[in-house]
Amino acid sequence: MSRVFHYSPAIPVRDAIGFSTRSLYSAMLSAGLETYLVCDQDSISSAPIFTLNVEQMLALRPGSQDLIIFHHSFLDQNVDRILSLPCKKVIVYHNITPGHFFRDAGLGWLADACDEGRQRLGSMSAMFDRVVGDSEFNVSELEARGYPRGHVIPVFYDDLFFRRPFDDAEAELRSFNGSCINMAFIGRFVPNKRPDNLIRIAALVGKMSGRKTKLRLFGKLWDRTYFRTLWRLVEDLGLEDAVSFELNVPREGLKSALSSSDAFVSASEHEGFMVPLVEAFATGCPVVALASSAVVGTCGSAGLLVTEPDLEQMAARIVCIAENPDLKRSLMRVQAQRSEDFSSLKTLNKWNSLLGEFLPTSLVKHENRV
Amino acid sequence: MDRLFQHRDATYAAALGQIERQLARLEGRVDALAAENAMLSTAPGIDAEWVLGRHQIASSAMKKEFANILDLMRTMLDEARAIHEISVKNGK
Structure with missing residues (x-):
């Protein structure tokens, strides 16, 4: 049976991307799938209990039957290690803010990191089996950087x-x-x-x-x-x-x-x-x-x-x-x-439609929901 | 006495504001349901169990929202009653 890894550099409890990542993970757990939250070791203390760090995930040897849902919203030091894994990959792009907003305010270090993250986006364009953006704006941005046309799936909110x-x-x-x-x-x-x-x-x-x-x-x-x-x-x-x-x-x-x-x-x-x-x-x-x-x-x-x-x-x-x-x-x-x-039910249906062929079981009870 | 009336007045205005807010939310949710129904009516192969499930979710959620509006209305009634009693006593 395939395993699903939800990777984000950080999965803070009180954060919109963290909440959305955990919601999809919980839906998969409820559907009986073997699934894991994964984040960077530096952020593990603010992540939910049982979250793996990247090394722990690599020790599980993700293979061709497994799936990584890769959340991307900033320059990420783990990109190369994760994208070189032989498993299926889905990018969820939450957007990286252009550096000029921070540079103009004197936050040069943050501006440089944002710009580098945006620059590296293009070089990753062929690495994913599915492309997801949480808005049309994000999907279009990826498309402009050479990605195939992506799916718009909003983030989960409570x-x-x-x-x-x-x-x-x-x-x-x-x-x-x-x-x-x-x-x-x-x-x-x-x-x-x-x-x-x-x-x-x-x-x-x-x-x-x-x-x-x-x-x-x-x-x-x-x-x-x-x-x-x-x-x-x-x-x-x-x-x-x-x-x-x-x-x-x-x-x-x-x-x-x-x-x-x-x-x-x-x-x-x-x-x-x-x-x-x-x-x-x-x-x-x-x-x-x-x-x-x-x-x-x-x-x-x-x-x-x-x-x-x-x-x-x-x-x-x-x-x-x-x-x-x-x-x-x-x-x-x-x-x-x-x-x-943006109800959770509708968002989950969108994920179910997208991941249907990768997962051994449905994430929702009735598959032909709107 | 003035302070008491000011307090009651503020409570009354707040209750009205909240009732208005919740009614508008309820109207919006009914609009969303109507739009979904319209979409379903033209969809091929409708899943009756799913439609039933959705309606049950919607009806129980709306019952909860109505319950809150009723609470607020009861608060307003209590306030109005108390103001009336005070004004009657004051008149005597």
């Missing part, structure tokens, strides 16, 4: 959790602050996501509406120097009371913030999929976003997208949503419908 209403209605009410225009963003504090522009937008929303504003930025800290520049911008604009940076907040806190905000705002200029958009859709938080990269495909017809990085236009849309209940309601309705396209 749909059951984000769709489920709060168990405690009173607690939900307490999280609501009706006197403010509340905005939220979820994502790492990195230059391509443009948290600096979100801060500027918060200032504009306050001026345009004449109301208090609150922008909550939820994320992870990557570089202290860059973070300090963001905080300086907050001080320069006098927004110390209006902007908060909230680090490593548990998902219950994220859900609570989304379901009590007037808008989820994104000014990100480069995304490979952007899971928080779908989480906002599922929790009923209107989205205002810059129409960039994969954001357009993830939103589909949902959300209010702004085609140019025009901060005044974005601020105006947030004020419109906060002051127009009909617009807010219709946005939430379309978004809830869109979130259904």
Whole structure:
């Protein structure tokens, strides 16, 4: 019987790619397959228990009947060893951010690693039996680098959790602050996501509406120097009371913030999929976003997208949503419908169709699901 | 007294906001189901067991969402009742 190895350099517990990798692994375990999570030794402490490191996987001698699902989103020191194995291989491309976003912000080391990772993408194009991208944007990027046309399969997100209403209605009410225009963003504090522009937008929303504003930025800290520049911008604009940076907040806190905000705002200029958009859709938080990269495909017809990085236009849309209940309601309705396209059931069906010929058993109970 | 009324007013506004949010989500999910049904009606070889399973999942999920809206409505009723009692006492 074939074995399936899910390899990603890191499989952190609280991370979108980590969650998606674990979801497919769990579905395979439930289907009775022999399957393993594998990551780099340097990241093993943050991976789920029972995750193998690369050496342990190699010791199992993966052969021609086995399958490696290779998640790729950064320069990876294990690429050559893994791709030289005689087993079947599927690449899942989550995108590598172009280096210029980091170089412009003084993060040269990160920029160089990203650019090298992107450069090496082309040399791997003939190594895979199947090509998967989690968005049309990612699939097109691979195609431009010589890969065969790939399959679009979105990442798994925790749909059951984000769709489920709060168990405690009173607690939900307490999280609501009706006197403010509340905005939220979820994502790492990195230059391509443009948290600096979100801060500027918060200032504009306050001026345009004449109301208090609150922008909550939820994320992870990557570089202290860059973070300090963001905080300086907050001080320069006098927004110390209006902007908060909230680090490593548990998902219950994220859900609570989304379901009590007037808008989820994104000014990100480069995304490979952007899971928080779908989480906002599922929790009923209107989205205002810059129409960039994969954001357009993830939103589909949902959300209010702004085609140019025009901060005044974005601020105006947030004020419109906060002051127009009909617009807010219709946005939430379309978004809830869109979130259904990313349900775990549908994503698993797509994987089942793709991997059917490689696996001895189906991942879903009924194979002709939509 | 003013503070108490302000608190009740905020709770009332929050409850209304949450009911509105959940209704819109529910509408969106019904739209998605309708779109899926339309797609199924033209699909060859429909698997009845699958359709049944999907409908069961959808109906139990919607029951849960409705339950939360009902909770919020009960909270609003309690608030309205309490405000009424206070205003009656105050009037006396």
